[in-house]
Amino acid sequence: MSMEIGVGFLGAGTVGSALIRRLIYESDAISSKTGLQLAVRGIAVRDTTKQRGVEIPPGLLTDDPGTVVDNPDVRIVVEVMGGLEPAGELALRALRSGKAVVTANKELMAARGSALLAAAEDSGVSLLFEAAVGGGIPIIRPLSESLAGERITSVMGIVNGTTNFILTRMIEDRAPYDEVLAEAQRLGYAEADPAADVKGADAASKAAILASLAFGSWVDGNQVPREGIEGLQLLDFDYARTLGYTPKLLAIAEDSDDGVAVRVHPTLVPVDHPLASVRGATNAVFVSGPSIGELLFTGPGAGGEPTATAILGDVIACARELLARNEVRSRIRFAQGRVRDMADVTTKWFLRFTVVDRPGVLARIAAVFGSHDVSIKSVWQEGRGVEATLLLVTHESPERHLQAAVSDLAALDVVSEVATVLRVHGDEP
Amino acid sequence: MSMEIGVGFLGAGTVGSALIRRLIYESDAISSKTGLQLAVRGIAVRDTTKQRGVEIPPGLLTDDPGTVVDNPDVRIVVEVMGGLEPAGELALRALRSGKAVVTANKELMAARGSALLAAAEDSGVSLLFEAAVGGGIPIIRPLSESLAGERITSVMGIVNGTTNFILTRMIEDRAPYDEVLAEAQRLGYAEADPAADVKGADAASKAAILASLAFGSWVDGNQVPREGIEGLQLLDFDYARTLGYTPKLLAIAEDSDDGVAVRVHPTLVPVDHPLASVRGATNAVFVSGPSIGELLFTGPGAGGEPTATAILGDVIACARELLARNEVRSRIRFAQGRVRDMADVTTKWFLRFTVVDRPGVLARIAAVFGSHDVSIKSVWQEGRGVEATLLLVTHESPERHLQAAVSDLAALDVVSEVATVLRVHGDEP
Numbered sequence: 001m002s003m004e005i006g007v008g009f010l011g012a013g014t015v016g017s018a019l020i021r022r023l024i025y026e027s028d029a030i031s032s033k034t035g036l037q038l039a040v041r042g043i044a045v046r047d048t049t050k051q052r053g054v055e056i057p058p059g060l061l062t063d064d065p066g067t068v069v070d071n072p073d074v075r076i077v078v079e080v081m082g083g084l085e086p087a088g089e090l091a092l093r094a095l096r097s098g099k100a101v102v103t104a105n106k107e108l109m110a111a112r113g114s115a116l117l118a119a120a121e122d123s124g125v126s127l128l129f130e131a132a133v134g135g136g137i138p139i140i141r142p143l144s145e146s147l148a149g150e151r152i153t154s155v156m157g158i159v160n161g162t163t164n165f166i167l168t169r170m171i172e173d174r175a176p177y178d179e180v181l182a183e184a185q186r187l188g189y190a191e192a193d194p195a196a197d198v199k200g201a202d203a204a205s206k207a208a209i210l211a212s213l214a215f216g217s218w219v220d221g222n223q224v225p226r227e228g229i230e231g232l233q234l235l236d237f238d239y240a241r242t243l244g245y246t247p248k249l250l251a252i253a254e255d256s257d258d259g260v261a262v263r264v265h266p267t268l269v270p271v272d273h274p275l276a277s278v279r280g281a282t283n284a285v286f287v288s289g290p291s292i293g294e295l296l297f298t299g300p301g302a303g304g305e306p307t308a309t310a311i312l313g314d315v316i317a318c319a320r321e322l323l324a325r326n327e328v329r330s331r332i333r334f335a336q337g338r339v340r341d342m343a344d345v346t347t348k349w350f351l352r353f354t355v356v357d358r359p360g361v362l363a364r365i366a367a368v369f370g371s372h373d374v375s376i377k378s379v380w381q382e383g384r385g386v387e388a389t390l391l392l393v394t395h396e397s398p399e400r401h402l403q404a405a406v407s408d409l410a411a412l413d414v415v416s417e418v419a420t421v422l423r424v425h426g427d428e429p
Numbered sequence: 430m431s432m433e434i435g436v437g438f439l440g441a442g443t444v445g446s447a448l449i450r451r452l453i454y455e456s457d458a459i460s461s462k463t464g465l466q467l468a469v470r471g472i473a474v475r476d477t478t479k480q481r482g483v484e485i486p487p488g489l490l491t492d493d494p495g496t497v498v499d500n501p502d503v504r505i506v507v508e509v510m511g512g513l514e515p516a517g518e519l520a521l522r523a524l525r526s527g528k529a530v531v532t533a534n535k536e537l538m539a540a541r542g543s544a545l546l547a548a549a550e551d552s553g554v555s556l557l558f559e560a561a562v563g564g565g566i567p568i569i570r571p572l573s574e575s576l577a578g579e580r581i582t583s584v585m586g587i588v589n590g591t592t593n594f595i596l597t598r599m600i601e602d603r604a605p606y607d608e609v610l611a612e613a614q615r616l617g618y619a620e621a622d623p624a625a626d627v628k629g630a631d632a633a634s635k636a637a638i639l640a641s642l643a644f645g646s647w648v649d650g651n652q653v654p655r656e657g658i659e660g661l662q663l664l665d666f667d668y669a670r671t672l673g674y675t676p677k678l679l680a681i682a683e684d685s686d687d688g689v690a691v692r693v694h695p696t697l698v699p700v701d702h703p704l705a706s707v708r709g710a711t712n713a714v715f716v717s718g719p720s721i722g723e724l725l726f727t728g729p730g731a732g733g734e735p736t737a738t739a740i741l742g743d744v745i746a747c748a749r750e751l752l753a754r755n756e757v758r759s760r761i762r763f764a765q766g767r768v769r770d771m772a773d774v775t776t777k778w779f780l781r782f783t784v785v786d787r788p789g790v791l792a793r794i795a796a797v798f799g800s801h802d803v804s805i806k807s808v809w810q811e812g813r814g815v816e817a818t819l820l821l822v823t824h825e826s827p828e829r830h831l832q833a834a835v836s837d838l839a840a841l842d843v844v845s846e847v848a849t850v851l852r853v854h855g856d857e858p
Contacts, residue, residue: 018720022578033645034577130575136721138567138575146559146567148463149451149741216462291447291738292565295728305720312578 005319006041008074010065010090011081012052018308021054036319042068069094076318079103088112095119100318102311104131110205110221126321128314133206134283136306137299143213150289152214154254159206161281161301162197163229163249165189168279171237200226203251203264211253211262219262225342226264236420239391240268246276261345268350268424343400348424350393354416357388361414372405434748435470437503439494439519440510441481444533447737450483465748471497498523505747508532517541524548529747531740533560539634539650555750557743562635563712565735566728572642579718581643583683588635590710590730591626592658592678594618597708600666629655632680632693640682640691648691654771655693665849668820669697675705690774697779697853772829777853779822783845786817790843801834
């Protein structure tokens with residue numbers, strides 16, 4: 001016979017409803033696998049009359065989240081309402097009153113994770129957030145527990161399904177960005193307001209969380225430089241393809257003696273790189289370190305059911321801890337991190353620009369790169385005549401130098417336009 | 430200030446030495462990342478005079494493992510000696526005396542895991558074994574914790590680096606089995622006695638552990654049917670290639686209403702399947718369930734340093750638990766599992782056989798398959814004349830039916846030889 005453990009919900013959207021359904025209607029399966037009796041004790045939503053994807057027994061719904069957080073029968077609070085407030089204040093209140101908190105809220109963890117984890121530690125309770133990154137892929141627990149003894153040097157990958165879906169469809173359907181975005185919205189892969197996804201904010205929050213766990217010093221989400229996929233053109237994907245690359249929106253976190261470098265931006269990866277074959281809404285994360293070499297985690301990066309599985313794993317972990325001891329300690333400790341200036345981060349670069357096709361042009365362009373210490377790996381010219389298109393790939397160069405070179409380039413009378421500047425990942429194809 | 434936690438070693442081979450080096454010479458890095466002070470208190474080895482890959486401070490080595498297990502300063506015992514005995518008896522003694530145990534011993538866990546976990550639970554201590562499967566890949570903790578709420582339906586993949594190395598080299602170097610095995614032994618990828626790897630026993634132990642964790646009912650390693658890679662011929666790899674397949678030694682665990690099916694055997698996978706591109710000593714494991722869809726974990730499946738990282742993650746988890754509470758509970762509960770008879774497992778099949786080339790042969794062969802309810806998907810004939818080679822791929826069929834058909838086939842006067850019978854995975858290429 002095992003003790004029943006009360007679970008309260010803040011929010012009941014797609015993910016929340018999926019988990020509520022399992023806790024209420026599949027409790028026997030959970031119990032037979034884990035030995036735990038988990039009971040939903042309250043569900044706070046904005047609109048208690050709204051139809052949801054699950055039939056909720058009467059008496060559980062409330063529009064006052066305080067009654068869930070303050071309910072003495074609720075030992076574990078599941079926060080799936082999203083956004084910074086009131087989610088942050090409610091999570092803090094739950095932790096301070098000694099309840100374990102499980103959240104899928106990447107924005108909240110990226111902005112306030114350090115403070116929330118400290119509050120959890122002060123109260124001796126758990127704050128778990130496996131679902132905040134990678135949807136159904138176990139990545140938070142492997143990073144913070146399995147790899148706790150590794151000096152992780154980089155975490156890198158595709159962490160936003162919406163943008164990966166858009167890039168995949170653009171390339172495979174040869175369709176422009178706006179058209180694919182509209183399709184993604186129709187299919188439910190993109191929000192009505194797609195800004196958080198397509199501008200890179202969602203991926204930046206996840207990059208901050210991954211970097212914090214990997215390197216052990218907390219990185220705030222707003223410290224992460226990000227570029228989205230808006231404005232990317234099929235034309236450049238075609239050019240990249242001829243050079244052996246395909247575009248992906250990558251979150252990249254690297255540790256070095258100079259601090260932690262974290263960023264999100266579209267990146268060209270070689271077509272035979274494992275990330276190149278990650279299609280649609282799938283996520284894939286590489287973790288590297290001197291001892292483990294390279295690990296790759298791949299799976300569904302979003303969706304109600306996969307994300308509900310991740311949250312349920314955390315709820316079960318909280319419940320096991322509550323049963324095993326009265327006092328639960330937060331497992332993760334953080335120092336304040338030092339984040340490197342993006343301008344110091346080195347990468348290879350792909351540039352496309354239009355030039356006046358006359359003798360000596362390439363020499364002048366090469367001189368500009370040379371004067372900023374940017375070494376050119378290869379140049380292709382397409383078309384001849386008054387205007388020609390130049391494609392150029394550089395060797396590794398700090399962003400600071402590249403941007404200065406681009407600025408000087410744009411000022412050259414022989415350069416009509418610097419049309420595209422993209423980062424390149426991996427060895428040349 | 431944090432309390433020092435004593436760690437004792439049973440064994441100091443490649444993996445043990447790698448971990449001992451980190452605990453002794455990189456303790457500052459571990460401490461700054463985790464806040465833990467881990468101190469090596471004793472190392473039991475067979476030969477205390479042997480040179481090892483790490484300089485061991487005087488006084489730590491002993492040839493009496495009992496002094497490590499019984500040392501009151503040792504709170505965590507790391508078992509890396511391998512084999513069933515005395516490892517099993519020592520691990521049990523450590524658990525019963527209230528010490529946490531971390532083991533990399535797949536053979537031991539597959540044979541006695543259920544009893545050892547019960548002993549851990551009785552004593553209120555942890556028994557962790559992340560390194561027992563997948564080397565440096567976090568797979569045990571994701572299965573038992575992150576996915577605790579998922580009804581996992583299958584776990585499948587490449588879990589033995591030695592055989593994958595051999596198969597990769599056979600195909601890429603067009604070299605026969607014996608030659609590649611000798612090379613693998615020279616390079617240290619295969620043991621002097623390669624039986625455990627090439628006969629599938631190592632993979633069978635890992636399959637048993639994965640199945641136990643995935644399905645929540647313990648599967649004994651010796652219950653797992655296994656076929657190794659001995660006797661596989663390059664000729665068949667070439668034929669398979671022309672049909673769009675490549676051979677892999679797969680561990681497969683599937684759950685169904687009829688029980689758990691677990692097995693290890695060479696399998697043909699489509700050349701564009703993610704497992705087909707897993708080369709050399711890399712491991713890759715797919716985990717599937719109705720909610721998470723498909724997860725893929727890829728990384729180094731063996732090697733001292735990656736395996737040491739996995740063990741260190743477990744040691745850190747044990748230490749955190751010891752600090753957080755006096756009483757530690759084993760986290761995993763198991764019912765006794767029901768393992769399906771291999772003969773009931775259905776799969777697609779590839780057959781190569783030699784026939785007398787005369788009219789009506791194919792009809793007689795088809796009749797044999799039909800009489801055993803085995804449906805033929807496609808047939809290729811190569812060569813004409815007195816003897817012809819037939820390649821045949823079936824639809825899904827239970828092993829029982831296929832074996833009966835093969836037995837009848839061999840008895841046909843028009844069939845000279847049934848040369849090869851291999852299982853096929855995945856959709857047709």
